[in-house]
Amino acid sequence: MEFKDYYQILGVARDATVPDIKKAYRKLARKYHPDVSKEPDAEARMQEVNEAFAVLSDPEKRAAYDQIGRGYQPGEEFRPPPDWDAGFEFSSRGFSPSEEAAFSDFFSELFGRMGAGRGGFHSEHGTFRARGEDHHAKVLLDLDDAFTGKTRQISLRVPRLDAQGRVVLDTRTLNVHIPKGVHEGQIIRLAGQGAPGMGGGPTGDLLLEVHFRPHPRLRALGKDLHLTLPAAPWEAALGAVIPVDLPGGEVKVRIPAGAQSGLRLRVRGKGIPATPPGDLLLELQVVLPPADSPAARKIYETMARDLAFDPRREPRT
Numbered sequence: 001m002e003f004k005d006y007y008q009i010l011g012v013a014r015d016a017t018v019p020d021i022k023k024a025y026r027k028l029a030r031k032y033h034p035d036v037s038k039e040p041d042a043e044a045r046m047q048e049v050n051e052a053f054a055v056l057s058d059p060e061k062r063a064a065y066d067q068i069g070r071g072y073q074p075g076e077e078f079r080p081p082p083d084w085d086a087g088f089e090f091s092s093r094g095f096s097p098s099e100e101a102a103f104s105d106f107f108s109e110l111f112g113r114m115g116a117g118r119g120g121f122h123s124e125h126g127t128f129r130a131r132g133e134d135h136h137a138k139v140l141l142d143l144d145d146a147f148t149g150k151t152r153q154i155s156l157r158v159p160r161l162d163a164q165g166r167v168v169l170d171t172r173t174l175n176v177h178i179p180k181g182v183h184e185g186q187i188i189r190l191a192g193q194g195a196p197g198m199g200g201g202p203t204g205d206l207l208l209e210v211h212f213r214p215h216p217r218l219r220a221l222g223k224d225l226h227l228t229l230p231a232a233p234w235e236a237a238l239g240a241v242i243p244v245d246l247p248g249g250e251v252k253v254r255i256p257a258g259a260q261s262g263l264r265l266r267v268r269g270k271g272i273p274a275t276p277p278g279d280l281l282l283e284l285q286v287v288l289p290p291a292d293s294p295a296a297r298k299i300y301e302t303m304a305r306d307l308a309f310d311p312r313r314e315p316r317t
Contacts, residue, residue: 003078004106006052006065014066017165018057025053051103059167060090061111063159066167068110080109083211089137089156089172091195132195132204139188139208141178143215146272147247149180154208176208181274183223186210218246223278225271228285231255236286246280248273253282261286 007014010024032039032046039045055061068084137156145152158170176188187207194204212220219226231242239257243250251270256263263284271278291297303309 001078001105001109003069003072003074003076004048004051004104005069005072005074006055008074009048009052010056012056015166016056018161019165021053021056025049025057047102048104051107054103055107055111059159059161060088063157063167063169064088064090065110078106083138083140085110086138086140086211087155087157089135089158089206091133091135129201130198131201132197134204135194135206137206137208138211139176140211140213141182143212143218143220144247145178146182146212146220147180149178149182151175151177174206181272181277182210183272183274183278184210184212184220185222220272223272223274223276224281225278226281227283229253229265229282230285230287231259233286233288236260236284244280244282246270251280255284259284259286 007016010021010028012020012024016024028049029046031037032042032049034043034046037046055065064085067088068080072078139154139156141152152175153173154176155171155173158172159167160170162168174190174193176190178188182188187209190206190208192203193206196203217227225246227244229242229244231240234240235242235255236259237257239259240255241252242255244253248270251267253265253267255265261284265282265284267280267282269277270280289296291300
């Protein structure tokens with residue numbers, strides 16, 4: 001996927017104001033609109049211009065784009081880093097599937113999940129009341145929080161326009177109760193922390209989408225935990241009970257005799273302690289001790305001499 005420089009497409013500076021962006025857009029629209037343009041690539045250029053304007057005219061999308069776009073050149077191979085959008089607070093203004101289809105894969109990769117508001121209008125004696133928009137944010141938590149449940153202080157970056165029409169980022173800090181058993185992708189709803197309503201309508205909510213920071217040993221997938229379990233050759237050959245340290249405490253796992261690297265084991269109910277709890281899924285990795293001493297070398301030499309073992313021999317059926 002190629003990186004798109006929306007500022008270059010519109011021909012504006014990176015610190016351009018919203019009026020500057022609108023002026024540049026109108027100029028290019030007059031030049032490339034397919035109904036009036038005689039340019040051979042008018043339709044493709046107009047699509048690029050529309051896409052760039054959709055991002056740079058929206059303070060939220062522009063702030064997110066500026067965050068991720070530093071250091072990239074137009075046409076350069078681009079993949080968004082994991083959780084690049086964590087900590088941004090977005091409103092629920094989004095795009096319909098048909099609108100997104102008119103834009104590039106680059107746009108969809110960055111902004112395709114933004115949207116899905118839940119506002120509603122009501123009328124009482126001719127007065128319109130509107131519920132405030134829900135706001136959305138992805139937050140990164142430690143995996144340990146899912147086992148204990150804690151109150152965490154979470155800071156969100158909230159884009160807005162200053163008096164000159166330039167995007168600035170405010171910081172909003174909230175104390176959020178993390179429920180025990182929270183899992184990847186779960187939504188924590190903070191009532192009344194979204195956008196204010198209109199005409200006395202209720203305030204929207206803030207929806208926090210939970211993701212976990214990388215853990216040195218464990219990987220969460222839904223409610224399940226995945227772990228590569230190292231084992232010594234004698235543990236795999238003879239069978240053993242191996243202790244596994246988890247955020248919720250130690251679990252003892254039985255390795256069957258004759259186990260090989262790649263063996264998959266499931267320990268039910270020892271994943272994230274949700275309701276119902278997830279499972280712990282283990283992949284065995286047999287680790288050989290180094291032959292870095294005379295005694296160790298002698299053991300390996302004895303094995304090579306006495307064991308009738310050829311790892312490259314076809315298995316008997």
